[in-house]
Amino acid sequence: MTTLADAHPIAPRRELAALVHAESTEVIDDVREVCLQRRENVVIEGTLQWGPLGDFLMAQLSEHDYTDVRIVDVEVPASIAHEQAVRCWWEGRLRGISGRDRMGVRFTPPAAIARLYEKGSVSRCAAHARAAFESSLAAAITQVTLIHIDRRLGAEPLVSRRVDGKLVEGR
Template sequence: MAHEAVEDRRARLESLSTPVGPLNIDAPLATVKDRRHFRTVAGELVPTSARRKLHAALLGRWRDSSQDLRSARRATLFAGPPAAGKSTLMGASNTHLADHRRIDADDFKTLLLQSAVEDGSIASLIPRPLRDNFEEQFHPLELSALVHRESTILQERALSDAMRAGENVAIDGTLGYMPWAKDLVRQLGDFGYKIHVIDVEAEEELSLARVVTRWRTGYENALADPHDPTAAMGGRWLPASAVTRLFATGRTVSHCEMNASEIAFNFSEVVKYDLYRTTAPMEPPKHEQSWSRDRSGEWTSP
Protein backbone atom coordinates (compact mmCIF):
# COMPACT_ATOMS: atom_id res chain seq x y z
CA MET A 1 0.00 0.00 0.00
CA ALA A 2 1.22 3.51 -0.83
CA HIS A 3 2.85 5.36 2.06
CA GLU A 4 0.50 8.31 1.55
CA ALA A 5 -2.61 6.16 2.01
CA VAL A 6 -1.25 4.59 5.20
CA GLU A 7 -0.26 8.00 6.53
CA ASP A 8 -3.75 9.33 5.78
CA ARG A 9 -5.21 6.43 7.75
CA ARG A 10 -2.86 7.02 10.67
CA ALA A 11 -3.73 10.71 10.75
CA ARG A 12 -7.43 9.84 10.64
CA LEU A 13 -7.14 7.50 13.62
CA GLU A 14 -5.10 10.09 15.51
CA SER A 15 -7.82 12.68 14.91
CA LEU A 16 -10.42 10.31 16.39
CA SER A 17 -8.30 9.67 19.49
CA THR A 18 -8.39 13.14 21.06
CA PRO A 19 -9.71 13.51 24.64
CA VAL A 20 -13.19 14.16 23.21
CA GLY A 21 -12.88 11.79 20.24
CA PRO A 22 -14.81 8.55 19.69
CA LEU A 23 -11.67 6.40 20.07
CA ASN A 24 -10.72 7.78 23.47
CA ILE A 25 -10.59 5.42 26.46
CA ASP A 26 -13.45 7.34 28.10
CA ALA A 27 -15.53 7.80 24.94
CA PRO A 28 -19.31 7.32 25.27
CA LEU A 29 -19.16 3.95 23.49
CA ALA A 30 -16.39 2.49 25.66
CA THR A 31 -17.59 -0.87 26.98
CA VAL A 32 -17.55 0.23 30.62
CA LYS A 33 -20.04 3.01 29.71
CA ASP A 34 -22.53 0.49 28.30
CA ARG A 35 -25.21 -0.29 30.90
CA ARG A 36 -25.74 -3.67 29.30
CA HIS A 37 -22.25 -4.53 30.51
CA PHE A 38 -21.51 -2.42 33.60
CA ARG A 39 -23.08 -0.53 36.46
CA THR A 40 -21.37 1.99 38.72
CA VAL A 41 -21.89 1.14 42.38
CA ALA A 42 -20.36 3.38 45.06
CA GLY A 43 -17.97 4.72 42.45
CA GLU A 44 -16.82 1.26 41.34
CA LEU A 45 -17.44 -0.39 37.98
CA VAL A 46 -19.40 -3.61 38.47
CA PRO A 47 -20.00 -5.95 35.51
CA THR A 48 -23.49 -7.23 34.91
CA SER A 49 -24.27 -10.93 35.24
CA ALA A 50 -23.89 -11.47 31.50
CA ARG A 51 -20.59 -9.60 31.43
CA ARG A 52 -19.26 -11.58 34.40
CA LYS A 53 -20.05 -14.74 32.48
CA LEU A 54 -18.07 -13.44 29.50
CA HIS A 55 -15.17 -12.47 31.75
CA ALA A 56 -15.09 -15.96 33.24
CA ALA A 57 -15.01 -17.49 29.75
CA LEU A 58 -12.24 -15.17 28.54
CA LEU A 59 -10.16 -15.73 31.65
CA GLY A 60 -10.57 -19.47 31.19
CA ARG A 61 -9.40 -19.23 27.59
CA TRP A 62 -6.48 -17.07 28.67
CA ARG A 63 -5.43 -19.48 31.44
CA ASP A 64 -5.56 -22.44 29.08
CA SER A 65 -3.12 -20.68 26.73
CA SER A 66 -0.24 -21.06 29.23
CA GLN A 67 1.34 -24.35 30.21
CA ASP A 68 4.36 -25.64 32.15
CA LEU A 69 4.10 -22.86 34.72
CA ARG A 70 6.00 -22.87 38.00
CA SER A 71 4.64 -21.74 41.35
CA ALA A 72 7.73 -20.27 43.00
CA ARG A 73 6.33 -16.78 43.74
CA ARG A 74 8.66 -15.03 41.30
CA ALA A 75 7.48 -11.91 39.50
CA THR A 76 9.10 -10.21 36.53
CA LEU A 77 7.84 -6.67 36.20
CA PHE A 78 8.38 -4.97 32.84
CA ALA A 79 8.71 -1.22 32.40
CA GLY A 80 9.28 1.11 29.48
CA PRO A 81 7.40 3.08 26.82
CA PRO A 82 5.18 1.35 24.23
CA ALA A 83 6.89 -0.58 21.43
CA ALA A 84 10.33 -0.30 23.04
CA GLY A 85 10.77 -4.07 22.78
CA LYS A 86 9.27 -5.54 25.96
CA SER A 87 7.31 -8.18 24.05
CA THR A 88 10.49 -9.18 22.19
CA LEU A 89 12.21 -9.98 25.48
CA MET A 90 9.13 -11.57 26.98
CA GLY A 91 8.76 -13.92 24.03
CA ALA A 92 12.43 -14.89 23.74
CA SER A 93 12.98 -18.64 24.04
CA ASN A 94 16.24 -18.42 25.99
CA THR A 95 14.92 -16.58 29.04
CA HIS A 96 13.65 -17.65 32.45
CA LEU A 97 10.16 -16.42 31.54
CA ALA A 98 8.98 -19.65 29.92
CA ASP A 99 7.62 -20.82 33.27
CA HIS A 100 5.93 -17.46 34.02
CA ARG A 101 2.30 -16.62 33.38
CA ARG A 102 2.22 -13.56 31.14
CA ILE A 103 -0.17 -10.89 32.39
CA ASP A 104 -0.73 -8.13 29.85
CA ALA A 105 -3.81 -5.92 29.53
CA ASP A 106 -3.26 -5.88 25.75
CA ASP A 107 -3.95 -9.63 25.63
CA PHE A 108 -7.30 -8.98 27.25
CA LYS A 109 -8.05 -6.17 24.81
CA THR A 110 -7.56 -8.68 22.01
CA LEU A 111 -9.78 -11.27 23.70
CA LEU A 112 -12.55 -8.73 24.31
CA LEU A 113 -12.45 -7.50 20.72
CA GLN A 114 -12.34 -11.04 19.32
CA SER A 115 -15.41 -11.83 21.40
CA ALA A 116 -17.15 -8.73 20.03
CA VAL A 117 -16.37 -9.88 16.49
CA GLU A 118 -17.73 -13.35 17.25
CA ASP A 119 -21.01 -12.15 18.75
CA GLY A 120 -21.49 -9.32 16.28
CA SER A 121 -21.34 -6.51 18.83
CA ILE A 122 -18.17 -5.00 17.37
CA ALA A 123 -20.22 -2.55 15.29
CA SER A 124 -21.78 -1.10 18.45
CA LEU A 125 -18.38 0.31 19.44
CA ILE A 126 -18.32 2.56 16.38
CA PRO A 127 -20.42 5.78 16.43
CA ARG A 128 -23.23 5.62 13.89
CA PRO A 129 -21.90 8.43 11.63
CA LEU A 130 -18.66 6.45 11.25
CA ARG A 131 -20.48 3.11 11.07
CA ASP A 132 -22.63 4.34 8.18
CA ASN A 133 -19.64 5.58 6.18
CA PHE A 134 -19.06 2.60 3.91
CA GLU A 135 -15.82 4.12 2.61
CA GLU A 136 -14.25 3.80 6.05
CA GLN A 137 -13.49 0.46 7.67
CA PHE A 138 -12.26 -0.04 11.20
CA HIS A 139 -10.33 -3.16 12.09
CA PRO A 140 -11.08 -4.48 15.58
CA LEU A 141 -7.70 -3.71 17.15
CA GLU A 142 -8.06 -0.10 16.05
CA LEU A 143 -10.85 0.09 18.64
CA SER A 144 -8.57 -1.02 21.49
CA ALA A 145 -9.10 2.20 23.45
CA LEU A 146 -12.79 1.37 23.84
CA VAL A 147 -12.01 -1.80 25.81
CA HIS A 148 -9.04 -0.32 27.69
CA ARG A 149 -10.76 0.13 31.05
CA GLU A 150 -12.41 -3.28 30.84
CA SER A 151 -9.11 -4.93 29.93
CA THR A 152 -7.51 -3.57 33.10
CA ILE A 153 -10.34 -5.12 35.14
CA LEU A 154 -9.53 -8.49 33.58
CA GLN A 155 -5.81 -7.94 34.11
CA GLU A 156 -6.36 -7.24 37.81
CA ARG A 157 -8.51 -10.36 38.16
CA ALA A 158 -5.92 -12.47 36.34
CA LEU A 159 -3.10 -11.17 38.53
CA SER A 160 -5.10 -11.72 41.70
CA ASP A 161 -5.83 -15.32 40.74
CA ALA A 162 -2.20 -15.97 39.80
CA MET A 163 -0.86 -14.51 43.04
CA ARG A 164 -3.23 -16.59 45.13
CA ALA A 165 -1.93 -19.67 43.32
CA GLY A 166 1.69 -18.56 43.83
CA GLU A 167 2.36 -18.75 40.09
CA ASN A 168 5.40 -17.10 38.58
CA VAL A 169 4.18 -14.05 36.69
CA ALA A 170 5.54 -11.73 34.00
CA ILE A 171 3.63 -8.45 34.11
CA ASP A 172 3.79 -6.26 31.03
CA GLY A 173 3.35 -2.54 31.58
CA THR A 174 5.07 0.83 31.39
CA LEU A 175 5.44 1.77 35.09
CA GLY A 176 4.68 5.27 33.84
CA TYR A 177 2.34 5.98 36.76
CA MET A 178 4.16 5.74 40.06
CA PRO A 179 1.18 5.29 42.44
CA TRP A 180 0.06 2.22 40.45
CA ALA A 181 3.62 0.88 40.33
CA LYS A 182 4.06 1.19 44.09
CA ASP A 183 0.71 -0.46 44.78
CA LEU A 184 1.63 -3.34 42.47
CA VAL A 185 4.98 -3.94 44.16
CA ARG A 186 3.39 -3.83 47.61
CA GLN A 187 0.68 -6.24 46.49
CA LEU A 188 3.25 -8.69 45.14
CA GLY A 189 5.24 -8.33 48.34
CA ASP A 190 2.19 -9.10 50.46
CA PHE A 191 1.90 -12.41 48.59
CA GLY A 192 5.55 -13.23 49.24
CA TYR A 193 6.89 -12.56 45.75
CA LYS A 194 10.48 -11.75 44.85
CA ILE A 195 10.54 -9.23 42.02
CA HIS A 196 12.80 -8.79 39.01
CA VAL A 197 12.32 -5.41 37.28
CA ILE A 198 13.19 -5.30 33.58
CA ASP A 199 13.13 -1.82 32.08
CA VAL A 200 13.18 -1.65 28.26
CA GLU A 201 13.72 1.92 27.11
CA ALA A 202 13.55 3.87 23.86
CA GLU A 203 13.62 7.60 23.25
CA GLU A 204 10.31 9.32 22.59
CA GLU A 205 10.71 9.74 18.83
CA LEU A 206 11.77 6.12 18.38
CA SER A 207 8.93 4.80 20.53
CA LEU A 208 6.44 6.81 18.46
CA ALA A 209 7.90 5.46 15.22
CA ARG A 210 7.83 1.85 16.43
CA VAL A 211 4.22 2.19 17.60
CA VAL A 212 3.23 3.32 14.11
CA THR A 213 5.24 0.52 12.48
CA ARG A 214 3.53 -2.07 14.68
CA TRP A 215 0.09 -0.70 13.78
CA ARG A 216 0.96 -0.40 10.09
CA THR A 217 2.12 -4.02 9.89
CA GLY A 218 -1.18 -5.25 11.29
CA TYR A 219 -3.18 -2.84 9.15
CA GLU A 220 -1.52 -3.98 5.93
CA ASN A 221 -1.88 -7.65 6.90
CA ALA A 222 -5.61 -7.12 7.41
CA LEU A 223 -5.97 -5.55 3.98
CA ALA A 224 -3.91 -8.29 2.34
CA ASP A 225 -5.71 -11.23 3.97
CA PRO A 226 -9.15 -10.12 5.22
CA HIS A 227 -10.48 -13.70 5.40
CA ASP A 228 -7.87 -14.80 7.93
CA PRO A 229 -9.42 -14.19 11.39
CA THR A 230 -6.12 -13.27 13.01
CA ALA A 231 -4.98 -10.94 10.23
CA ALA A 232 -8.44 -9.36 10.02
CA MET A 233 -8.03 -8.02 13.56
CA GLY A 234 -5.66 -5.44 12.10
CA GLY A 235 -2.98 -3.51 13.94
CA ARG A 236 -3.45 -2.35 17.52
CA TRP A 237 -3.92 1.39 17.45
CA LEU A 238 -2.25 3.55 20.07
CA PRO A 239 -2.43 7.35 19.85
CA ALA A 240 0.72 9.44 20.12
CA SER A 241 -0.41 10.75 23.51
CA ALA A 242 0.07 7.27 25.00
CA VAL A 243 3.80 7.76 24.37
CA THR A 244 4.29 11.51 24.82
CA ARG A 245 2.71 11.52 28.29
CA LEU A 246 5.59 9.30 29.43
CA PHE A 247 8.24 11.91 28.60
CA ALA A 248 8.68 15.30 30.25
CA THR A 249 9.21 18.17 27.82
CA GLY A 250 12.86 18.55 26.90
CA ARG A 251 13.96 15.32 28.58
CA THR A 252 15.11 12.12 26.91
CA VAL A 253 14.70 9.94 30.00
CA SER A 254 11.16 8.61 30.35
CA HIS A 255 9.03 8.61 33.47
CA CYS A 256 9.13 4.82 33.09
CA GLU A 257 12.90 4.72 33.53
CA MET A 258 12.87 7.04 36.53
CA ASN A 259 10.04 5.09 38.16
CA ALA A 260 11.60 1.68 37.47
CA SER A 261 14.87 2.79 39.06
CA GLU A 262 13.12 4.25 42.10
CA ILE A 263 11.00 1.13 42.55
CA ALA A 264 14.00 -1.18 42.21
CA PHE A 265 16.26 0.58 44.67
CA ASN A 266 13.65 1.46 47.30
CA PHE A 267 11.62 -1.72 47.70
CA SER A 268 13.21 -4.72 49.37
CA GLU A 269 10.90 -7.04 47.42
CA VAL A 270 12.91 -6.23 44.28
CA VAL A 271 15.95 -8.51 44.07
CA LYS A 272 17.11 -7.84 40.51
CA TYR A 273 16.96 -4.94 38.07
CA ASP A 274 17.95 -5.00 34.39
CA LEU A 275 18.04 -2.08 31.99
CA TYR A 276 17.74 -2.56 28.22
CA ARG A 277 17.72 0.11 25.55
CA THR A 278 16.42 0.10 21.98
CA THR A 279 18.17 2.54 19.66
CA ALA A 280 16.96 1.68 16.13
CA PRO A 281 13.55 1.15 14.51
CA MET A 282 14.02 -2.52 13.58
CA GLU A 283 16.56 -3.61 16.18
CA PRO A 284 15.89 -5.64 19.33
CA PRO A 285 16.70 -4.11 22.72
CA LYS A 286 20.28 -4.32 23.94
CA HIS A 287 21.23 -5.08 27.51
CA GLU A 288 22.84 -2.07 29.17
CA GLN A 289 23.26 -2.87 32.85
CA SER A 290 22.23 -5.30 35.57
CA TRP A 291 21.95 -5.00 39.35
CA SER A 292 21.13 -7.67 41.92
CA ARG A 293 20.94 -7.91 45.69
CA ASP A 294 23.57 -9.92 47.50
CA ARG A 295 22.85 -12.00 50.60
CA SER A 296 23.12 -8.94 52.82
CA GLY A 297 20.52 -7.12 50.73
CA GLU A 298 23.02 -4.70 49.18
CA TRP A 299 22.92 -3.93 45.46
CA THR A 300 25.80 -5.12 43.29
CA SER A 301 26.49 -4.65 39.59
CA PRO A 302 28.94 -6.72 37.50
Protein backbone atom coordinates in the same frame (compact mmCIF):
# COMPACT_ATOMS: atom_id res chain seq x y z
CA MET B 1 -18.53 1.60 10.40
CA THR B 2 -15.77 4.23 10.21
CA THR B 3 -13.43 3.99 7.24
CA LEU B 4 -9.90 5.39 7.22
CA ALA B 5 -8.10 7.12 4.35
CA ASP B 6 -6.93 3.75 3.00
CA ALA B 7 -10.62 2.93 2.28
CA HIS B 8 -10.71 0.13 4.86
CA PRO B 9 -12.68 0.09 8.11
CA ILE B 10 -11.21 0.39 11.57
CA ALA B 11 -10.41 -3.03 13.04
CA PRO B 12 -12.82 -2.98 15.97
CA ARG B 13 -11.05 -5.42 18.25
CA ARG B 14 -7.66 -3.78 18.66
CA GLU B 15 -7.63 -0.42 16.94
CA LEU B 16 -10.39 0.63 19.31
CA ALA B 17 -8.84 -1.08 22.35
CA ALA B 18 -8.53 2.24 24.18
CA LEU B 19 -12.32 2.36 24.41
CA VAL B 20 -12.35 -0.70 26.67
CA HIS B 21 -9.04 -0.07 28.43
CA ALA B 22 -10.56 0.40 31.91
CA GLU B 23 -12.56 -2.82 31.64
CA SER B 24 -9.62 -4.83 30.31
CA THR B 25 -7.41 -3.47 33.10
CA GLU B 26 -9.93 -4.64 35.70
CA VAL B 27 -10.05 -8.10 34.11
CA ILE B 28 -6.26 -8.48 34.06
CA ASP B 29 -6.03 -7.22 37.65
CA ASP B 30 -8.47 -9.96 38.68
CA VAL B 31 -6.57 -12.62 36.71
CA ARG B 32 -3.26 -11.48 38.23
CA GLU B 33 -4.71 -11.72 41.75
CA VAL B 34 -5.84 -15.32 41.12
CA CYS B 35 -2.39 -16.22 39.75
CA LEU B 36 -0.66 -14.61 42.74
CA GLN B 37 -2.92 -16.42 45.20
CA ARG B 38 -1.85 -19.67 43.50
CA ARG B 39 1.80 -18.53 43.73
CA GLU B 40 2.28 -19.09 40.00
CA ASN B 41 5.20 -17.64 38.12
CA VAL B 42 3.85 -14.52 36.47
CA VAL B 43 4.94 -11.97 33.90
CA ILE B 44 3.33 -8.60 34.48
CA GLU B 45 3.59 -6.52 31.33
CA GLY B 46 3.18 -2.78 31.50
CA THR B 47 4.85 0.51 30.83
CA LEU B 48 4.83 1.78 34.44
CA GLN B 49 3.72 5.12 33.08
CA TRP B 50 1.60 5.61 36.22
CA GLY B 51 4.05 6.12 39.08
CA PRO B 52 2.19 4.38 41.94
CA LEU B 53 1.80 1.16 39.94
CA GLY B 54 5.33 -0.02 40.80
CA ASP B 55 4.71 0.27 44.53
CA PHE B 56 1.31 -1.36 44.17
CA LEU B 57 2.83 -4.34 42.33
CA MET B 58 5.72 -4.66 44.81
CA ALA B 59 3.24 -4.65 47.71
CA GLN B 60 1.04 -7.21 45.97
CA LEU B 61 3.99 -9.52 45.23
CA SER B 62 5.35 -9.17 48.77
CA GLU B 63 1.92 -9.85 50.26
CA HIS B 64 1.82 -13.13 48.34
CA ASP B 65 5.31 -14.09 49.54
CA TYR B 66 7.14 -13.81 46.23
CA THR B 67 10.89 -13.93 46.81
CA ASP B 68 12.38 -13.23 43.36
CA VAL B 69 11.11 -10.34 41.24
CA ARG B 70 12.64 -8.99 38.04
CA ILE B 71 11.80 -5.60 36.57
CA VAL B 72 12.85 -5.10 32.94
CA ASP B 73 13.08 -1.54 31.61
CA VAL B 74 13.74 -1.17 27.87
CA GLU B 75 14.46 2.40 26.85
CA VAL B 76 14.39 3.88 23.35
CA PRO B 77 14.44 7.52 22.23
CA ALA B 78 11.02 9.11 21.79
CA SER B 79 11.53 9.22 18.02
CA ILE B 80 12.05 5.44 17.89
CA ALA B 81 9.04 4.85 20.17
CA HIS B 82 6.91 6.90 17.76
CA GLU B 83 8.29 5.07 14.70
CA GLN B 84 7.79 1.63 16.26
CA ALA B 85 4.22 2.41 17.31
CA VAL B 86 3.24 3.58 13.82
CA ARG B 87 5.05 0.68 12.11
CA CYS B 88 3.49 -1.92 14.41
CA TRP B 89 0.02 -0.46 13.89
CA TRP B 90 0.39 -0.11 10.12
CA GLU B 91 1.83 -3.62 9.61
CA GLY B 92 -0.98 -5.06 11.74
CA ARG B 93 -3.51 -3.06 9.77
CA LEU B 94 -2.14 -4.41 6.48
CA ARG B 95 -2.36 -7.98 7.83
CA GLY B 96 -5.98 -7.29 8.73
CA ILE B 97 -6.80 -5.84 5.33
CA SER B 98 -5.26 -8.87 3.63
CA GLY B 99 -7.30 -11.20 5.86
CA ARG B 100 -4.29 -12.65 7.71
CA ASP B 101 -5.19 -11.03 11.05
CA ARG B 102 -8.70 -9.80 11.64
CA MET B 103 -7.92 -8.57 15.14
CA GLY B 104 -5.82 -5.62 14.03
CA VAL B 105 -3.25 -3.88 16.23
CA ARG B 106 -3.80 -1.28 18.89
CA PHE B 107 -3.24 2.29 17.74
CA THR B 108 -1.19 4.40 20.15
CA PRO B 109 -1.69 8.13 19.63
CA PRO B 110 1.54 10.15 19.30
CA ALA B 111 0.46 12.34 22.23
CA ALA B 112 0.39 9.28 24.51
CA ILE B 113 4.03 8.53 23.67
CA ALA B 114 5.09 12.18 23.91
CA ARG B 115 3.70 12.38 27.48
CA LEU B 116 6.15 9.65 28.51
CA TYR B 117 9.12 11.82 27.49
CA GLU B 118 8.01 15.21 28.84
CA LYS B 119 10.95 15.48 31.24
CA GLY B 120 13.75 14.63 28.83
CA SER B 121 15.29 11.91 26.73
CA VAL B 122 14.58 9.07 29.18
CA SER B 123 10.96 8.08 29.64
CA ARG B 124 9.18 8.52 32.93
CA CYS B 125 8.63 4.74 32.78
CA ALA B 126 12.36 4.28 33.49
CA ALA B 127 12.13 6.58 36.50
CA HIS B 128 9.10 4.65 37.77
CA ALA B 129 10.86 1.29 37.27
CA ARG B 130 13.86 2.55 39.26
CA ALA B 131 11.58 3.94 41.98
CA ALA B 132 9.76 0.59 42.27
CA PHE B 133 13.12 -1.19 42.56
CA GLU B 134 14.35 1.22 45.25
CA SER B 135 11.11 1.32 47.22
CA SER B 136 10.80 0.03 50.77
CA LEU B 137 8.12 -2.32 49.45
CA ALA B 138 10.68 -3.94 47.14
CA ALA B 139 13.10 -4.23 50.06
CA ALA B 140 10.64 -6.63 51.70
CA ILE B 141 11.17 -9.10 48.83
CA THR B 142 14.24 -11.37 49.14
CA GLN B 143 15.63 -10.61 45.68
CA VAL B 144 14.58 -7.85 43.30
CA THR B 145 16.46 -7.32 40.05
CA LEU B 146 16.19 -4.29 37.79
CA ILE B 147 17.41 -4.91 34.25
CA HIS B 148 17.81 -1.65 32.36
CA ILE B 149 18.28 -2.03 28.60
CA ASP B 150 19.08 1.25 26.90
CA ARG B 151 18.67 0.74 23.17
CA ARG B 152 19.92 4.27 22.58
CA LEU B 153 23.47 3.49 23.57
CA GLY B 154 23.92 -0.05 22.34
CA ALA B 155 25.48 -0.90 25.70
CA GLU B 156 25.11 -4.11 27.62
CA PRO B 157 22.12 -4.19 29.95
CA LEU B 158 22.70 -2.64 33.35
CA VAL B 159 21.59 -5.00 36.07
CA SER B 160 20.88 -3.77 39.59
CA ARG B 161 20.08 -6.32 42.25
CA ARG B 162 18.84 -6.08 45.80
CA VAL B 163 19.39 -9.25 47.83
CA ASP B 164 18.16 -9.42 51.41
CA GLY B 165 17.82 -5.64 51.41
CA LYS B 166 21.39 -4.98 50.22
CA LEU B 167 21.96 -3.21 46.91
CA VAL B 168 24.40 -4.85 44.48
CA GLU B 169 25.09 -2.86 41.29
CA GLY B 170 26.74 -4.31 38.21
CA ARG B 171 26.57 -5.13 34.54
